Amino acid sequence: MIGFGAVGSGVVNLFNNMTREIFERVGLSVELVKIAVRNKGKKRSQIFDKNKITEDAFSIVTDPEIDIVVEVMGGEEPAMALILKAISQGKHVVTANKHLLAMRGEEVYSAVESGEVELGFEAAVAGAIPIVRAIRSAFAGDRIDMIQGIVNGTGNYILSRMTSEGKPFNEILKDAQSLGYAESDPAFDIEGIDSAHKVAIMAALAFGTSVNFGSVFIEGITSITPDDISMAREFGLKIKLLATAKRCEGGIEARVHPAMIPQSHFLASVNGAYNAIEIICDNAAKNVLIGPGAGSGPTASAIAGDVIDIACKIARGGAGKTPPMLIPLELRNETKVKAISDMVFEYYLRFTVSDRPGILAKLAGALGEKGISIASMIQRGRQENEPVSVVLTTHSAAEADLDMALEQLKDTDICLAPVTKIRIQKDA
Amino acid sequence: MIGFGAVGSGVVNLFNNMTREIFERVGLSVELVKIAVRNKGKKRSQIFDKNKITEDAFSIVTDPEIDIVVEVMGGEEPAMALILKAISQGKHVVTANKHLLAMRGEEVYSAVESGEVELGFEAAVAGAIPIVRAIRSAFAGDRIDMIQGIVNGTGNYILSRMTSEGKPFNEILKDAQSLGYAESDPAFDIEGIDSAHKVAIMAALAFGTSVNFGSVFIEGITSITPDDISMAREFGLKIKLLATAKRCEGGIEARVHPAMIPQSHFLASVNGAYNAIEIICDNAAKNVLIGPGAGSGPTASAIAGDVIDIACKIARGGAGKTPPMLIPLELRNETKVKAISDMVFEYYLRFTVSDRPGILAKLAGALGEKGISIASMIQRGRQENEPVSVVLTTHSAAEADLDMALEQLKDTDICLAPVTKIRIQKDA
Secondary structure (H helix, E strand, O other), rough: OOOOOOHHHHHHHHHHHOOOHHHHOOOOOOOOOOEEOOOOOOOOOOOOHHHHOOOHHHHOOOOOOOOOEHHHHHHHOOOOHHHHHHHHOOOOOOOOOOOHHHHHHHHHHHHHHHHOEEEEOOOOOOOOOOOOHHHHOOOOOOOOEEEEEEEHHHHHHHHHHHHHHHOOOHHHHHHHHOOOOOOOOHHHOOOOOOHHHHHHHHHHHOOOOOOOOHHEOOOOOOOOOHHHHHHHOOEEEEEEEEEEEEEHHHHHHHEEEEEEOOOOOOHHOOOOOOOEEEEEEEOEEEEEEEEEEOOOOHHHHHHHHHHHHHHHHHHHHHOOOOOOOOOOHHHHHEOOOHHHOOOOOEEEHHHHHHHHOHHHHHHHHHHHHHOOOOOEEEEEEEOOOOOEEEEEEOOOEHHHHHHHHHHHHHHHOEEEEOOEEEEOOOOO | OOOHHHHHHHHHHHHOOOOOHHHHOOOOOOOOOOEOOOOOOOOOOOOOOOOHHHHHHHHHHHOOOOEEEEEOOOOOOOOOHHHHHHOOOOOOOOOOOHHHHHHHHHHHHHHHHHOOOEEHHHHHHOOOOOOOHHHHHHOOOOOOEEEEEOOHHHHHHHHHHHHHHOOOOHHHHHHHHOOOOOOOOOOHOOOOHHHHHHHHHHHHHHHEOOHHHHHHHOOOOOOOOOOHHHHHHHHHHEEEEEEEEEEOEOOOOOOEOOOOOEEHHHHHOOOOEEEEEEEEEEOEEEEEEEEOOOOOOHHHHHHHHHHHHHHHHHHHOOOOOOOOOOOOOHHHHEEEEEOEEEEEEEEEEEEEEEEEOOHHHHHHHHHHHHHOOEEEEEEEEOOOOOOEEEEEEEEEEHHHHHHHHHHHHOOOOEEEEEEEEEEEEEEE
């Protein structure tokens, strides 16, 4: 194993506690032979032989005694170099590294295919939720049309608490950090990047294509205010950070952004650090998987499941014959990811304007000029000489048109602050 | 394929529509070679070559051209004889037959193991919900403590409509039959037997044991009334037909019965023909899978997923090496299934009594004698000279004690009709 952080510790605990069961299930003993760490001297509470800890990760991926390399260090490098080296040495790989697979998945999958080794990456998407197996195997006989869900526990935790407590983003974020629900550098979680990693991995797997990560649309939750949340409630909606991968005319959609969804939608009731993913198939219709999206235990469980699957294949013959993706490399092409500007949504728009006569007419006029019609308009919190919030919702409109209208408004003296735009998905 | 009913038709449609994708995924063409039916003359709307339809199912399981036998005829015999013959001929088997696997699973699993063939049975439990893969593979590195859920779509459909419409069981059942949600002989669904089949299969798989189907506790929904449902609502509870498999001191629990669960529990909001299964693991914590529990499309999708998994193994080598269960035959023992009489629940009890002074005291007295204490008592619909309903809820009590108290009351003139007893699971 490479890495001995929270997830690595979970793996050590699991293997310590499950020795007998794992032996029974595999028919061989599966031993954690060596762990590579950055700092050998660090004190650790897990029961693990210190002589088996090394600071030289390359000594693991080249050790002829080792059959399976578990990579839980994260990040692009040196994880990538280590994984490629392991594969070149005929070792099977289990990884929880969503970042790496999202950015450079094709390189990994190709190396796995030509190296005829196994790759387990259940832990890379949504903790122990068996989404990789669902796409790669359970629905392999079906056509997946859409995968949509909440795949970042930290973001969902923050939004859930903002919704239930009515407190601002920064306050909840700080609290989440002190409680361990958010990391000290929360950028990947709150800016939607972590969700986008998972979207890219799931889209590539489900649609048998390679996905250019740069083309995934990403918008985080940092500009959402308690006002937006309470306005959503008035409309019967709830704000969630949705991750969507979807087949569409001429390509696929791959996007991450906050969305207002009906309160009655099952995703609206998925709160806290939970993840939930719906898979819509041609034959199987809608199936939903829900579970803790991260954490040491669930991630370790996903890793152990992959290790045991591979160990069973080693024990009985047949290891190295499972392609990592649904279809082989030579049939995989890069699919066009539809630009967000070419999509159509209903929108929630919150403008901060000065409270002067005629302002509403100007807002409505600018939108109307681009063919965008207004569904509702609400002005609240009016105080003399203070900027006021005006909330508009629109009927379905092309994002490009809306952005042009908003761009034009920016150049006037009407808007005193950037406009908040949240997509409404009533039929999410 | 053996059987060409609703599920078989779904499989034919799927293979007709997915020819290209299946070829891409497997690397070989997967052809539906022959279908055995009871009546060759029956008109069918699916596109399938009539010359490939036979009434001789044994000609399929002995055909040397055939690699995989899909059994969708259902029932114990001749399905069992056909499956065993197929295995003895070295054929891999995919089956949707929950009845057969619940009653005689060990025989099938043993034959599969010693015959070194593959067995796919995802379709036997809860439509396309990937529960078999979850237990057999995704959580193979973890310890499953409990599997609980709603695994019969017909029963859940009827209870959901009784709950939303307040109409009696028989009326909703008839309507469900005319709409195709319930079969003309609905006994397996409404009496809990179908759910119990699934419990037996999941328990055997999750706990690495053989399960004697006769020891699974089964109680259906036929005696539930709109009154019970509305009383449950007053308590903040909802009635669901729950299927539970759980590790416990000295063995396992395996039971199916209606239960009152909190309205806030996610299972309470799973309505209509949907199934939902929660899996509680030592490391992965709680994961939940939700989907349509039956139907031609979802079941066909599950079958196709299994066929493609096996076909991939045939194409690349390695078929026949996946044991059907988590642990091999020689390590599987029959585990003791705890008797329901040895369990402890809170209870909802509805008595039909004559409206005479002192009756309540007698009910309370009979329960108190067995050490059962009453949590609440409600009497409603009082009309002169008419029997009245008295509803009691109890604190936690041993089922054996409660049953003794109820037995004694039966021998008196107090109860004018059988008592309705529904278990309350507040921490379901």
